[in-house]
Amino acid sequence: xxxxxxxxxxxxxxxxxxxxxxxxxxxxxxxxxxxxxxxxxxxxxxxxxxxxxxxxxxxxxxxxxxxxxxxxxxxxxxxxxxxxxxxxxxxxxxxxxxxxx
Amino acid sequence: xxxxxxxxxxxxxxxxxxxxxxxxxxxxxxxxxxxxxxxxxxxxxxxxxxxxxxxxxxxxxxxxxxxxxxxxxxxxxxxxxxxxxxxxxxxxxxxxxxxxxxxxxxxxxxxxxxxxxxxxxxxxxxxxxxxxxxxxxxxxxxxxxxxxxxxxxxxxxxxxxxxxxxxxxxxxxxxxxxxxxxxxxxxxxxxxxxxxxxxxxxxxxxxxxxxxxxxxxxxxxxxxxxxxxxxxxxxxxxxxxxxxxxxxxxxxxxxxxxxxxxxxxxxxxxxxxxxxxxxxxxxxxxxxxxxxxxxxxxxxxxxxxxxxxxxxxxxxxxxxxxxxxxxxxxxxxxxxxxxxxxxxxxxxxxxxxxxxxxxxxxxxxxxxxxxxxxxxxxxxxxxxxxxxxxxxxxxxxxxxxxxxxxxxxxxxxxxxxxxxxxxxxxxxxxxxxxxxxxxxxxxxxxxxxxxxxxxxxxxxxxxxxxxxxxxxxxxxxxxxxxxxxxxxxxxxxxxxxxxxxxxxxxx
Numbered sequence: 001x002x003x004x005x006x007x008x009x010x011x012x013x014x015x016x017x018x019x020x021x022x023x024x025x026x027x028x029x030x031x032x033x034x035x036x037x038x039x040x041x042x043x044x045x046x047x048x049x050x051x052x053x054x055x056x057x058x059x060x061x062x063x064x065x066x067x068x069x070x071x072x073x074x075x076x077x078x079x080x081x082x083x084x085x086x087x088x089x090x091x092x093x094x095x096x097x098x099x100x101x
Numbered sequence: 102x103x104x105x106x107x108x109x110x111x112x113x114x115x116x117x118x119x120x121x122x123x124x125x126x127x128x129x130x131x132x133x134x135x136x137x138x139x140x141x142x143x144x145x146x147x148x149x150x151x152x153x154x155x156x157x158x159x160x161x162x163x164x165x166x167x168x169x170x171x172x173x174x175x176x177x178x179x180x181x182x183x184x185x186x187x188x189x190x191x192x193x194x195x196x197x198x199x200x201x202x203x204x205x206x207x208x209x210x211x212x213x214x215x216x217x218x219x220x221x222x223x224x225x226x227x228x229x230x231x232x233x234x235x236x237x238x239x240x241x242x243x244x245x246x247x248x249x250x251x252x253x254x255x256x257x258x259x260x261x262x263x264x265x266x267x268x269x270x271x272x273x274x275x276x277x278x279x280x281x282x283x284x285x286x287x288x289x290x291x292x293x294x295x296x297x298x299x300x301x302x303x304x305x306x307x308x309x310x311x312x313x314x315x316x317x318x319x320x321x322x323x324x325x326x327x328x329x330x331x332x333x334x335x336x337x338x339x340x341x342x343x344x345x346x347x348x349x350x351x352x353x354x355x356x357x358x359x360x361x362x363x364x365x366x367x368x369x370x371x372x373x374x375x376x377x378x379x380x381x382x383x384x385x386x387x388x389x390x391x392x393x394x395x396x397x398x399x400x401x402x403x404x405x406x407x408x409x410x411x412x413x414x415x416x417x418x419x420x421x422x423x424x425x426x427x428x429x430x431x432x433x434x435x436x437x438x439x440x441x442x443x444x445x446x447x448x449x450x451x452x453x454x455x456x457x458x459x460x461x462x463x464x465x466x467x468x469x470x471x472x473x474x475x476x477x478x479x480x481x482x483x484x485x486x487x488x489x490x491x492x493x494x495x496x497x498x499x500x501x502x503x504x505x506x507x508x509x510x511x512x513x514x515x516x517x518x519x520x521x522x523x524x525x526x527x528x529x530x531x532x533x534x535x536x537x538x539x540x541x542x543x544x545x546x547x548x549x550x551x552x553x554x555x556x557x558x559x560x561x562x563x564x565x566x567x568x569x570x571x572x573x574x575x576x577x578x579x580x581x582x583x584x585x586x587x588x589x590x591x592x593x594x595x596x597x598x599x600x601x602x603x604x605x606x607x608x
Contacts, residue, residue, distance in 0.1 A: 006461075007102055007245050007269065020102070022276060041239070059114045060281025073276060075110055094280050097433065099290070099311065100367045100393035100402040101303040101339050 009040035017078025023071035033080020049080035063089035102272040104170035121315040139229035140168025141236035153200035155179040158317035178297040245269035263468040273461035274400040284313035290337035293318040303401035323351035341370040341588030367391035394429030400462040406430030436460035504533035534603030545573035
């Protein structure tokens, strides 16, 4: 379990994926490639994503849960896919805000 | 959080794309990343407290901005056009610093003991300054409370204050409003606001994160702006109102042919005269217009009026839709806006009060007097305005500019809007001057087309649309209104220039 709060950063332990939390939801079992994610920069990468959790995470994409309570942004891409409390997180709709500066 | 996170993502996602400069000779995201690293080595090895940039736009701007974030020192862009004494006063308040500067200010800044100067060309050729080590990829501090940028306010109403923008404010602004790699490979944005303007800072960050090539125009000139658009294949641009006024005039001088290559044109930083935006909509017939409202203290844009609302306002017969052209649109997602009266009570739609704003990008803090956020995180903008029934925000100007005549508060904006609606009036500023009987009386300073604009006609127009108390006691015609470098109307100058029309106690 990790404390999912806005601004917190986590890394996968089985692929290169790193994320930053955009919208948090307290204590969550956050995984990537089937293995628990840990605070960014605290672990080395060992092993590979588990089957069924290897769809990959794309750089710069936002991932969220169905309830809309969790949103994370991939700051580094990787082969594992992300999940929270067992629910696969999916790419959130891109924002369509026009450029203003 | 750290601004370097944004550049690192861009470098890893589209490393070979040009980040800044021309298509053929510009810096790629990877090259910009490497140069930021080199600059970070210089800043860290120098042991300074700040990274100053006192220069016009060049590649040194993004290098210093990202390099300072990497090194963990605030980036402090200074107005290189300030009179020497004013510049030295500001630079002296920064603390120990490496200052990248133009030739003119090199010796001036070097006279401050705590400042190590480096000429812009020297910095560009060797950002590290002979320091090979000291910054490794990923070793920037991720503390969201680190100060990213210190921006001096323009000081149009007094001594400049330094607005504090922390990493969390700027990163939140970008993550909340820009889609990563959202720009196509052929997109380029023309940055003509100077580096010391919040829009100049925000343009670097949002363009890098969107993957949109930055083209810089160091000294704004309307013809150079138009020529650069065409020569560089520019698709996006941001301008302040005085720039758009001059661009529109320049295009008309050239025969009034529309400029079709510009996909998106955003404007902000002051009140846009309605005739200018209306003509611009004709001269850029297929361009997406965005009116952006923001402040230095809010990490740039907090509300925007989008492209569709502009075209609807242009073509609609419905008064409320046409009126939207004077609106700054709706707040960004994640930004809340309320209007409060002088007692701090929230006002309903349609009522004028002070604009308060809240959100993760809202810093609302100065080095000199700390945070201005209230207990619930609301920042008082000191701008007056109102929200309409559909949540569109209308800004009426600085509360400091309010004219108080006979105990009645009046916004200069409402008088100016009516004056500008006169077919011969191009621009206008209403100010208050001391008056023995009323406390203040209204002076309208107007820029008119032609010589025979009738003041009585103008008075009648204002009387017919507003109350008689809004009719100016004096109307003065001038060739142009005083603005600062970034297009802000200098009301203080007008109040001084026309103080002689007043007859009450001064000061």
